[in-house]
Amino acid sequence: MKLLQNSGIPIYKQISEQLKEDILSGKIKEGEYLPSIRGLAQDLRTSVITTIKAYEELESEGLVTAVHGKGFFVNAQDGELLREQHIRKVEEDLMQAIKASKVAKMTEDELIDTLKVLIKLSEEE
Amino acid sequence: MNYTDVITAKNIKKRFGKFELNIEELHIPEGFSTALVGENGAGKTTLLNILGGLRRDNEGEVTYFKENKITDEGVLERIGFTGTKNYLLPHWNGNQVRELSEMLFDNFDGEKFDSICKSLNVDDSVFGAKAKPVSKLSDGNIMKLMLATVFARKTDLLLLDEPASPLDPLMRDMLGDILRTYIAEGNGKRSVLFSTHNISDMESVCDYIIIMDDGKILERGFVLDIKEKYVVVKGDERDYEAASKHMVSAHNGKYGFEGIALSEKKNLFAGMNVSFETPDLFQICVSLLKQNSKLQMPEL
Numbered sequence: 001m002k003l004l005q006n007s008g009i010p011i012y013k014q015i016s017e018q019l020k021e022d023i024l025s026g027k028i029k030e031g032e033y034l035p036s037i038r039g040l041a042q043d044l045r046t047s048v049i050t051t052i053k054a055y056e057e058l059e060s061e062g063l064v065t066a067v068h069g070k071g072f073f074v075n076a077q078d079g080e081l082l083r084e085q086h087i088r089k090v091e092e093d094l095m096q097a098i099k100a101s102k103v104a105k106m107t108e109d110e111l112i113d114t115l116k117v118l119i120k121l122s123e124e125e
Numbered sequence: 126m127n128y129t130d131v132i133t134a135k136n137i138k139k140r141f142g143k144f145e146l147n148i149e150e151l152h153i154p155e156g157f158s159t160a161l162v163g164e165n166g167a168g169k170t171t172l173l174n175i176l177g178g179l180r181r182d183n184e185g186e187v188t189y190f191k192e193n194k195i196t197d198e199g200v201l202e203r204i205g206f207t208g209t210k211n212y213l214l215p216h217w218n219g220n221q222v223r224e225l226s227e228m229l230f231d232n233f234d235g236e237k238f239d240s241i242c243k244s245l246n247v248d249d250s251v252f253g254a255k256a257k258p259v260s261k262l263s264d265g266n267i268m269k270l271m272l273a274t275v276f277a278r279k280t281d282l283l284l285l286d287e288p289a290s291p292l293d294p295l296m297r298d299m300l301g302d303i304l305r306t307y308i309a310e311g312n313g314k315r316s317v318l319f320s321t322h323n324i325s326d327m328e329s330v331c332d333y334i335i336i337m338d339d340g341k342i343l344e345r346g347f348v349l350d351i352k353e354k355y356v357v358v359k360g361d362e363r364d365y366e367a368a369s370k371h372m373v374s375a376h377n378g379k380y381g382f383e384g385i386a387l388s389e390k391k392n393l394f395a396g397m398n399v400s401f402e403t404p405d406l407f408q409i410c411v412s413l414l415k416q417n418s419k420l421q422m423p424e425l
Contacts, residue, residue, distance in 0.1 A: 010403070012349070038156070042309035045301065048157055049332040052126075053349050103395075
């Protein structure tokens with residue numbers, strides 16, 4: 001696992017993203033336990049709280065489940081379920097944007113136009 | 126975050142002249158590493174000495190491992206302590222430190238002590254027939270010696286007063302590994318509390334932080350929660366007056382101002398040309414400590 005200290009992305013986020021990739025690609029399989037939070041902190045040379053936060057991110061996305069006293073195991077990755085979770089995330093984030101747009105007194109059309117421009121920009125990237 | 130306390134303390138008070146240590150409540154989480162930060166004279170050493178049982182002339186109650194007092198049988202066996210310079214008496218030498226540890230603690234493993242000293246490259250002059258007294262050793266060697274006495278025992282709680290300060294960068298980096306390994310091997314049952322001025326160096330081994338000022342606790346919490354609680358604000362000089370009202374501390378300079386604010390107050394900066402940034406621990410500590418500090422930039 002590669003962790004960058006000065007990338008601007010929090011270390012816990014880097015850990016959860018890389019584990020997520022490993023889970024979705026099947027490198028870490030369904031039913032397997034993730035390394036213990038303190039063992040992973042030792043191996044990655046981070047604080048324990050960092051690995052806890054990374055695992056909590058994975059848990060909130062439904063990728064793993066915490067079992068008291070045993071750690072975190074990888075859930076069955078149901079394609080449809082995952083898609084639904086991601087859609088929910090998109091909806092939440094859009095809701096944030098809508099709220100912010102109201103503060104900025106943007107009209108509905110302006111907001112939709114902005115979204116279209118951003119979609120185009122992200123495609124160019 | 127769910128956790129239990131390895132140390133719980135209430136109404137700890139100790140007065141020396143004008144200084145008063147006054148801690149209403151203290152919780153040290155079990156299974157984690159906690160850093161104690163504050164200006165010189167804030168009371169960190171006094172607090173650690175009370176928690177370590179070296180000083181018992183204070184008011185208040187301290188509970189260890191959920192149910193024990195420091196005087197209960199076996200409690201001191203479970204605690205490893207390293208102090209600042211005079212913790213090992215100046216006329217002792219390394220051989221005596223080893224002998225005394227053996228006498229004081231049933232769980233002291235002499236062979237393990239020797240092998241730790243060897244791994245940490247403790248100077249040859251510390252031991253043997255011509256052993257130098259502690260007063261003639263470098264600060265780094267004294268700290269290594271103290272760390273060896275602690276890690277040669279099986280303990281559940283470490284109280285370390287400024288362990289990183291006398292260490293060189295390599296050894297400081299290794300101290301991080303040592304503490305993480307200690308915690309990992311405890312499976313959630315081993316805890317560390319250390320004081321430090323080198324908060325940037327120690328951030329990778331810091332789960333919980335307690336910031337002390339003038340004998341009191343100024344702020345405490347799990348590191349990631351504290352980082353979310355505050356935000357670094359940077360902005361133009363002309364907004365300084367208005368912005369600083371909403372900030373915990375702010376410093377104005379030629380090219381604009383900088384400081385920290387509570388994240389929940391972010392929306393109060395609407396209309397000002399400011400940028401926000403997630404603080405690191407060092408920024409939080411410095412900004413919080415600046416509020417009441419008597420320190421001033423001298424005229425040079």
